Amino acid sequence: MEQELLLTVKSWVIEAGEQIKESLKSSIEVDIKSNRRDLVTNIDKATEAFLVDKIKAAYPNDHIVGEEGISDKPETVAGRVWVIDPIDGTMNFVLQQRNFCVMIGIFEDGEPKLGFIYDVMANRFVYGGKSTGVYLNDTKLAPVENTSLADGLMGSNGSMFAHDVHGTQKVGNEAMGVRILGCAGLDFLSVICGEQCGYISNLAPWDYAAGVALSEPLGLKCSYLSGKPYHILDGREYFIVATTQTYQDAMVILN
Ligand code: 2AM
Ligand code: CA
Ligand code: CA
Ligand code: CA
Numbered sequence: 001m002e003q004e005l006l007l008t009v010k011s012w013v014i015e016a017g018e019q020i021k022e023s024l025k026s027s028i029e030v031d032i033k034s035n036r037r038d039l040v041t042n043i044d045k046a047t048e049a050f051l052v053d054k055i056k057a058a059y060p061n062d063h064i065v066g067e068e069g070i071s072d073k074p075e076t077v078a079g080r081v082w083v084i085d086p087i088d089g090t091m092n093f094v095l096q097q098r099n100f101c102v103m104i105g106i107f108e109d110g111e112p113k114l115g116f117i118y119d120v121m122a123n124r125f126v127y128g129g130k131s132t133g134v135y136l137n138d139t140k141l142a143p144v145e146n147t148s149l150a151d152g153l154m155g156s157n158g159s160m161f162a163h164d165v166h167g168t169q170k171v172g173n174e175a176m177g178v179r180i181l182g183c184a185g186l187d188f189l190s191v192i193c194g195e196q197c198g199y200i201s202n203l204a205p206w207d208y209a210a211g212v213a214l215s216e217p218l219g220l221k222c223s224y225l226s227g228k229p230y231h232i233l234d235g236r237e238y239f240i241v242a243t244t245q246t247y248q249d250a251m252v253i254l255n
Pocket of ligand 3: 085
């Protein structure tokens with residue numbers, strides 16, 4: 001059942017990626033949301049609409065939460081909830097035309113079931129979940145090596161790191177190095193693939209929904225920086241994903 005859903009959604013995400021690549025051949029319309037660094041484009045909106053149409057046609061009883069506003073605003077996590085970030089890393093999409101991804105997280109009664117993170121331009125696609133296994137393109141991923149903070153690269157959000165929110169600079173100083181990718185999904189992808197030992201940022205549910213569904217089956221730890229478990233209908237919170245050792249190392253410094 002979940003295997004079938006996995007293949008269906010995988011094909012939608014690849015189709016969305018093809019449309020995004022095609023859209024880069026013409027000019028993109030950029031709008032400002034809350035401030036000059038908070039952008040949305042016609043392609044973010046078109047991609048969300050494309051995915052929402054597919055979900056509604058195939059699974060009309062499911063609930064949907066999308067970053068760009070197509071949402072039926074579920075009041076509880078009961079049943080199946082889809083959390084969509086149509087283009088994660090919109091600033092990179094606009095200024096670099098790469099280093100962005102399409103993300104979907106699927107939850108059932110509040111539990112993460114499947115995640116999809118597709119780095120469209122690099123053609124790196126991580127998908128799967130607890131019951132299906134997690135894949136990078138066609139390769140099944142083994143649990144992530146339990147690197148400590150001192151031996152790994154820590155990812156963070158540029159503004160959070162620059163302003164040293166929660167002592168993130170101290171965590172960075174303990175790590176081998178700090179990486180600021182400007183795209184939450186690509187940070188999750190890096191941790192999942194063992195390229196970073198963790199990622200600390202200020203995230204909304206659509207920034208982490210896909211990531212947690214992919215990370216936890218590989219032995220990674222995800223929570224708010226407060227230590228409180230994440231809840232998919234909450235607002236934006238300071239968030240960490242890391243190997244269990246890095247999680248422990250970072251939490252000692254942060255709290
Ligand atoms: P977006 O491109 O989908 O908006 C940039 O640090 C990363 O964090 C991107 O993945 C971006 O997602 C997300 N993000 C969005 N709004 C943010 C905010 N106000 N603070 C921190 N990160 C944010
Ligand atoms: Ca955004
Ligand atoms: Ca995002
Ligand atoms: Ca987005």
